[in-house]
Amino acid sequence: MSVAHTEVTHEATPAAHLGPCGEDDCGIRDVLDRLGDKWTVLVVVELSKGTRRFRELQRAIPGISQRMLTVTTRRLTRDGLISRTQYPTIPPQVDYDLTVIGRSLAGAVFALSDWSREHKDAIATARADWDAQNDGI
Amino acid sequence: MSVAHTEVTHEATPAAHLGPCGEDDCGIRDVLDRLGDKWTVLVVVELSKGTRRFRELQRAIPGISQRMLTVTTRRLTRDGLISRTQYPTIPPQVDYDLTVIGRSLAGAVFALSDWSREHKDAIATARADWDAQNDGI
């Protein structure tokens, strides 16, 4: 669903760190289109603990529907972030696992997770203050 | 600034990092609820370059509507991630800036951005392969 702005006539520079980021792609949009949905990150995190079967994932991630687990795993598989191994047994068995590239993503995700835990309280406080100031409205 | 991509050592690392993550809060959901929308990250990235006025932000982020910029900046302000300074001039002027905590978030975001640039090609390839295999569908 990426941002649909047409084109920016700025010459695309390699951009060390902060290139024309707001202007066009700093790539960040790509990642968030991938991680921004409700379940992807949880699947990645769960798989970072080891191989999981379909059912195991569903049990490990309370609230996810069968449909969304299918959709999420398929998207991740398509992007090469997780591997899907199907055994033609009866009943069927499918194993999911992070790929190498998927594990590197998990690393970046954990960095964000750390950030969240670190600042959760500060944010809650700021939010409470803000709400206190604008309550009567 | 880059929060090093801490390689996830698979099963070797038990729950040092990951609490009952799939269950409910590993905190990661909080961050993604905040960053997952279409514009928040772009605003944060733009503000990481310095102070910006409302209009400047809008020009720097092509495609964002006035409404969504208002909504996005207000949310970030509420969470204490950016500061809003209003000058009672005519015409009005409002400056936005990252707070300290907002800048630390920008750091984590850049880590993700790095990851994206690093693996963009690999993902595109994987996706093309997958699409090739499942073309007729």
Place this chain on the structure above:
DNA sequence: CCGTATCCGAGATGATACTG
């Protein structure tokens, strides 16, 4: 067990017009 298919409601977003 592992998916697919269909329907449908909620929330996010865009377009547009108006205000201080």
Place this chain on the structure above:
DNA sequence: CAGTATCATCTCGGATACGG
């Protein structure tokens, strides 16, 4: 300039039922 208000649209995701 910096919003606010309103309405139309569109995608995501949940519920449910069926299939291999």
